[in-house]
Amino acid sequence: MNPVVNQPVAHESAALHVSGRAYYSDDIALPANVLHVAFGMSDIAHGRIKHMDLSAVLSAPGVVRVFTAMDIPGENNYGPVMHDDPIFATDIIQFHGQPIFAVAANSIDMARRAAKLARIDYEPLPAILDIATALAADSFVLPTETLRRGEPEAVISGAPQRLSGAISIGGQDHFYLEGQIAFALPQENGGVLVHSSTQHPSEVQHLVAHALGKHAHDVVVQCRRMGGGFGGKESQPALFACVAALVATATGRPAKVRLDRDDDMVMTGKRHDFIAEYDVGFDDKGRILGLSLMLASRCGYSVDLSGPVNDRAMFHADNCYFLEHVQIVSHRCKTHTVSNTAFRGFGGPQGMMAIEAVLDDIARHLDLDPLAVRRINFYGIGERNVTPYHMQVEDNLVHRIVDDLVVSSDYTSRRTAITKFNAHNPIIKRGIALTPVKFGISFTATQYNQAGALVQVYTDGSVLLNHGGTEMGQGLFTKVAQVVADEFGIVLDQVRVSTTDTSKVPNTSATAASSGSDLNGKAAQIAARIIKERLIAFAVENYHVQAHEVVFEAGKVRIGENTLGFDAFVRDAYLARISLSSTGFYRTPKIHYNRSTLRGRPFFYFAYGAAVTEVAVDTLTGENRILRVDILHDVGKSLNPALDIGQIEGGFLQGAGWLTSEELWWNNQGELKTHAPSTYKIPAVSDWPEDARVRLLENTPNTEDTIFHSKAVGEPPLMLAISVFHALRDAVASAAGPIAAMNLTAPATPQAILHAIDGNTESVRNHAVAEESV
Structure with a gap:
């Protein structure tokens, strides 16, 4: 087997990046x-x-x-x-x-x-500048959507326990x-x-x-x-x-x-900020019986991509949890601010933040470990594995991931130790949280789930690859080159990926929705296989062997008892007038989605993960720090473990920035005042936890026929950072009680933390008094 795919190969432009020789659009000679x-x-x-x-x-x-x-x-x-x-x-x-x-x-x-x-x-x-004003004025860029299953109102009103509340979720540049x-x-x-x-x-x-x-x-x-x-x-x-x-x-x-x-x-547009309000009925163990959830986002002055962004927020408001009786109402608010747009996760993070807040509030109301409440609500088997939009959760890995992570992170004993630490430390409080991720992979607009590629083999045995995906540092070009090298049995250095070019591969989809490797990897593999099949047919005819006797490996082609270098073989094929160029086309199978009913299978599969984060908070200043993170993430059979680990680490830290430090602020004239590094704080190297333990889930190839049974890794890791927010909530609860934790808004800046601790929050949160239903 050619050791190219599933290997931790360096990024194809790594040396260019670190030496300053990588050409970007701004570097083109004028x-x-x-x-x-x-x-x-x-x-x-x-x-x-x-x-x-x-x-x-x-x-x-x-x-x-x-x-x-x-x-x-x-x-x-x-x-x-x-x-x-x-x-x-x-x-x-x-x-x-x-x-x-x-x-x-x-x-x-x-x-x-x-x-x-x-x-x-x-x-x-x-001017309408915020979500609350837009809601009051019925100002929307698109009609309100409602996703509904069962009888949530009746179930909520008859539940043993009932709670209502809200959470404000900030945007992100x-x-x-x-x-x-x-x-x-x-x-x-x-x-x-x-x-x-x-x-x-x-x-x-x-x-x-x-x-x-x-x-x-x-x-x-x-x-x-x-x-x-x-x-x-x-x-x-x-x-x-x-x-x-x-x-x-x-x-x-x-x-x-x-x-x-x-x-x-x-x-330019940002991540949509959201307000989420909920009314939930549950039992004494914290199992959700019925949920009514309202999601309202600031879309800005125009539609842009707010339709699918808000759809995806609705589709991820279940995260890893079975919601039998549920109503999710989505308002797409029009404001006189810049039009918000796509951002890593594409609405999924906001939907997950909403349901995680609901579960955390239930746990604090019942004085239970939030992890216990999360676990009791996980998707199961049979009737408890169907999403609110009627897609089956077929390869539910959340139980396995969480069980593994609880042990490997020593969650239980650390939680006990943190409780003891907080009891003896009035100023510094620690918190810990474990949150899971289930993220759907595919564009919700079905037509975008297609890709093309162009592969050209030259007579010296080198290969030029072009596809519709774009490289933004995530390693897509490297992964697709690995696929093509594997197909021809050659070393990676023999494959060069050329500039993404609309004159070479037409009508391509965006490199987004975590689908870059899935789509373009398959398209490139198909193109390479077409050429390879021509070469095999040539060998069969000229060497009088069977097709299975033609093997491409280690830079050579074994034809029965004969062995030629790949370069010599393709030169012979050229002299025999065999075409050494081909396009490939791939479209994602199985997916379907009815936009009018909000039902179907919008995703080819789900990617899973979980993180345990421990934080410390200074209750006098609100300053906080991530002390440790343990991550276990599902990427199927990894195309490139080194790149996948990098994406997980980067996604987690970017998510932590969204939920802790990256605060967008407009004045009452609608002018964005946080428009430079001096006023807008992204995470720095010093924000990475000193103790970080990141692992890929092993021996879990994708059950769907993706490229080498891998899974997407671009967006899902960002939502692992929700554990940071809930660890901060845990610390705030230790300092000032459960209601203070419920009042923490995102981003949880030092100011927001102090507001929550002091009970002087200016957020949209206004928790209703929990009420026991009769």
């Missing part, structure tokens, strides 16, 4: 006549443009041209779904920082300085290290080549074509790699690509858009 583009942005949240004078902008030093909506030859839109995202605002302003015009100048400094010279008069209009970048070069006959830092080159291609009034074949989009994406480069890059292409085609000069960090954070 022609001498390039134009640099800056945006003129609104400084109100909602209003009408009464008058706009751009004469000073146009006459500023170095300015070549100013562009407004009037200069767009096609559609003034970069919205992927509802076409409600104007490239440039025309008469109505809908968020603070909305693009109104663009300046093309001979340097970026000239362009940015000129953009500040615009004189715009507005007629201010009332993507804070990719490489900001939004687009570089457009005009081509002959009206075409344009766009280098875009994007997770979705095909979508950028189509939206650029629509904006220019051209066909898709007139636009080529390329992306070699991104310096991070996390969902922020799925739908958002189209705006910058459209403007770069507009400038390039209108002036005949190459054009580059590169946002600085402040403008990037102001202009």
